[in-house]
Amino acid sequence: MRLTVELTYPASVDVVAAMLADEEFVRWRAARSTGSGEVEQADLTGSVGEGFTAVVRRTLATDQIPAQVRPFVGDRLEVRQAEVWEAPRGEHVVGTVALEIAGAPVRVTGTVRLEPAPDGGTRQVYYGEVKASVPLFGGVVEEAAARAVRATLLAEGEAGVEWLAGAGRP
Incomplete structure (x- = not known):
């Protein structure tokens, strides 16, 4: 199944790329987006200029997953997300993304791209493929x-x- 998700930010590509390459942001974002789950790991290596990798491992409750699917995944999901960003190419930054759910037959792979938005901000677009190996x-x-x-x-x-906007920063 194809998946496309578009995010927009009120800042330039350079500023957004620097944010995504900030380890404090990676940890804070993971904690904010986990809801009732827990962040087990959030690491960043590299830099914007050379390319960087962000890895997040978190556990999530399965209460929002349809009941007929829960037997395949259990009460909690361990989700591992890795984004590998290349060095900037002009006004664009591209990368690959992989997301897997431990113990579940589901994997998401794809690409991610930062590009200037028409309004002067930045678009971050994920293009992925969701695969489940469940008969x-x-x-x-x-x-x-x-x-x-x-x-x-x-x-x-x-x-x-x-x-x-200044939230979460020391």
């Missing part, structure tokens, strides 16, 4: 996983807007 219920699991991933990415975008 008979694969489509239902993929749809539920896509909803959860979309909600998480939208929450991360809201956290980014708040960070740019």
